Amino acid sequence: MKIPIKNICCIGAGYVGGPTMAVLAYKCPQITINVVDVNQNRIDSWNSQDLSKLPIFEPGLKEIITKTRNKNLFFSIHIGECIANADMVFISVNTPTKTKGLGAGKASDLKWVEASARQVALHAKAHTIVVEKSTLPVRTAEVVTKILKSSNNYENLKRKSSFDILSNPEFLSEGSAIDDLFNPDRVLIGGESQDAMNSLGEIYKNWVPEEKILYTNIWSSELAKLTANAFLAQRISSINAIGALCEATGADVREVARAIGTDSRIGSKFLNSGPGFGGSCFKKDILNLVYLADYYGLKEVANFWEEVVKLNDWHQHRISRLIIKKLFGTVSGKKICILGFSFKSNTNDTRESAAINICRDLIEEGAILFINDPKVEPKQIAIDLNKDEYKELKDINKIQLLNVEGLWCFEENIYNAFENADAIVVLTEWHEYSLIDWGIASRKVRKPCFIFDSRSILVKEDIVKNDLNFWRVGDGNCP
Numbered sequence: 001m002k003i004p005i006k007n008i009c010c011i012g013a014g015y016v017g018g019p020t021m022a023v024l025a026y027k028c029p030q031i032t033i034n035v036v037d038v039n040q041n042r043i044d045s046w047n048s049q050d051l052s053k054l055p056i057f058e059p060g061l062k063e064i065i066t067k068t069r070n071k072n073l074f075f076s077i078h079i080g081e082c083i084a085n086a087d088m089v090f091i092s093v094n095t096p097t098k099t100k101g102l103g104a105g106k107a108s109d110l111k112w113v114e115a116s117a118r119q120v121a122l123h124a125k126a127h128t129i130v131v132e133k134s135t136l137p138v139r140t141a142e143v144v145t146k147i148l149k150s151s152n153n154y155e156n157l158k159r160k161s162s163f164d165i166l167s168n169p170e171f172l173s174e175g176s177a178i179d180d181l182f183n184p185d186r187v188l189i190g191g192e193s194q195d196a197m198n199s200l201g202e203i204y205k206n207w208v209p210e211e212k213i214l215y216t217n218i219w220s221s222e223l224a225k226l227t228a229n230a231f232l233a234q235r236i237s238s239i240n241a242i243g244a245l246c247e248a249t250g251a252d253v254r255e256v257a258r259a260i261g262t263d264s265r266i267g268s269k270f271l272n273s274g275p276g277f278g279g280s281c282f283k284k285d286i287l288n289l290v291y292l293a294d295y296y297g298l299k300e301v302a303n304f305w306e307e308v309v310k311l312n313d314w315h316q317h318r319i320s321r322l323i324i325k326k327l328f329g330t331v332s333g334k335k336i337c338i339l340g341f342s343f344k345s346n347t348n349d350t351r352e353s354a355a356i357n358i359c360r361d362l363i364e365e366g367a368i369l370f371i372n373d374p375k376v377e378p379k380q381i382a383i384d385l386n387k388d389e390y391k392e393l394k395d396i397n398k399i400q401l402l403n404v405e406g407l408w409c410f411e412e413n414i415y416n417a418f419e420n421a422d423a424i425v426v427l428t429e430w431h432e433y434s435l436i437d438w439g440i441a442s443r444k445v446r447k448p449c450f451i452f453d454s455r456s457i458l459v460k461e462d463i464v465k466n467d468l469n470f471w472r473v474g475d476g477n478c479p
């Protein structure tokens with residue numbers, strides 16, 4: 001018997017929980033959805049009247065929030081009460097890579113998933129379907145099941161609580177999350193109970209064509225999510241590896257990507273060479289896969305996937321080394337303008353952004369960075385760089401006259417940031433950077449000035465004709 005779902009609770013109001021539940025609420029006005037989080041500030045931001053204060057930036061999100069918030073979508077910290085009222089609970093909390101103990105550096109820390117399962121066990125009042133939305137190591141459902149079933153049985157019986165566990169991994173990509181949720185390539189539902197799977201499937205059928213809803217066993221669903229991310233990340237490491245070879249041989253990675261992408265077996269997506277992949281998922285998920293393979297004694301499998309991450313790290317540091325080399329072997333005291341800090345455009349998320357490693361390397365070498373990003377807050381950059389912003393820099397035009405090095409500041413106005421710059425480095429593909437007037441830029445910078453385009457969004461000719469030196473990723477024909 002499939003249970004019609006009337007009330008959903010989502011634990012975790014982050015990049016995944018927030019947009020996913022907003023779209024669910026929009027598409028299913030008949031369902032009441034409570035998104036709960038332990039972080040009061042985050043909940044306050046979700047409830048803010050000023051929609052520019054939502055905790056995450058995602059195109060189209062504000063509009064959906066306006067239509068659903070306080071109608072059938074609610075944000076609160078009342079975890080117990082919301083679980084008690086729910087027929088279905090989504091677990092959407094973060095699962096960072098462990099920094100210490102067994103599996104450190106590879107395995108995911110599941111303490112918050114565990115804590116969420118315990119909350120559900122404690123508060124559920126009737127039959128509850130628990131859905132893993134967070135990306136989790138394979139066989140996590142076993143842990144969740146054990147916690148739910150081993151909680152005080154007498155209490156459970158009294159409250160008539162019983163549980164089904166499903167895996168329903170999220171495939172949204174930040175920056176296009178709303179569109180991905182509206183038009184998913186597929187929805188994956190893994191579980192043992194056909195009824196529970198059908199209950200969740202019915203929710204998606206409100207807007208997703210039936211043939212796109214795939215049902216699998218729970219372990220396949222968990223593993224499919226890790227595998228999808230590993231394959232995507234592997235393509236980026238592959239193209240970045242070829243890009244380095246293009247630079248050495250006079251080939252052009254854009255041409256190579258076009259040539260191979262037209263082979264329908266390869267396909268054209270995810271072949272853009274860049275500064276190295278970032279984001280909260282790729283590295284973490286591959287390392288999870290590596291841990292899993294190691295655990296099962298599959299050393300070759302573990303090594304194979306680990307290389308994808310190693311190549312990505314190497315590639316990010318390769319870009320900082322290259323900048324230093326082009327700037328005559330030293331960036332000490334030189335002003336470098338960094339365009340973009342988020343891990344990709346259209347998001348304010350900086351988790352694992354290539355900009356972090358590249359900026360840290362340059363600061364370490366003594367560079368003075370003027371960092372611009374349309375959506376990332378300076379305070380987030382300070383956290384990522386582990387170094388306070390040196391605001392005084394902004395007021396001083398003739399930076400080179402000061403004997404300072406290894407500092408950074410945030411500059412909202414990109415043309416101000418160009419003043420006396422020795423180099424300009426594009427690290428995120430924000431559209432506004434492709435509109436820069438290189439004639440104006442050329443008059444402001446200190447010559448010789450170098451423009452580094454790690455995202456292939458600038459027009460080479462525009463830059464070269466304005467007497468600026470140009471490098472872009474994977475281009476073996478840069479002057």
Ligand code: UDX
Nearest residue numbers: 012013014015016017037038039092093094112134135
């Ligand atoms: C997601 C997925 O859930 C994760 O598995 C995936 O690999 C990365 O993306 P995301 O939504 O991006 O996580 O994480 P984040 O933005 O950090 O949001 C998680 C939220 O859960 C935070 O707001 C945090 O406060 C909340 N949380 C965490 C709880 O409410 N309870 C907890 O016990 C732990």
Ligand code: UDX
Nearest residue numbers: 170171172173174270271272274277278279281343344
């Ligand atoms: C990814 C998956 O795409 C998504 O399905 C999953 O649910 C979560 O992880 P996300 O990390 O949000 O999504 O963004 P994605 O678009 O995949 O980009 C990841 C990184 O790869 C970014 O740093 C991006 O700039 C980089 N990238 C992507 C490239 O360098 N080249 C490309 O061709 C594509």
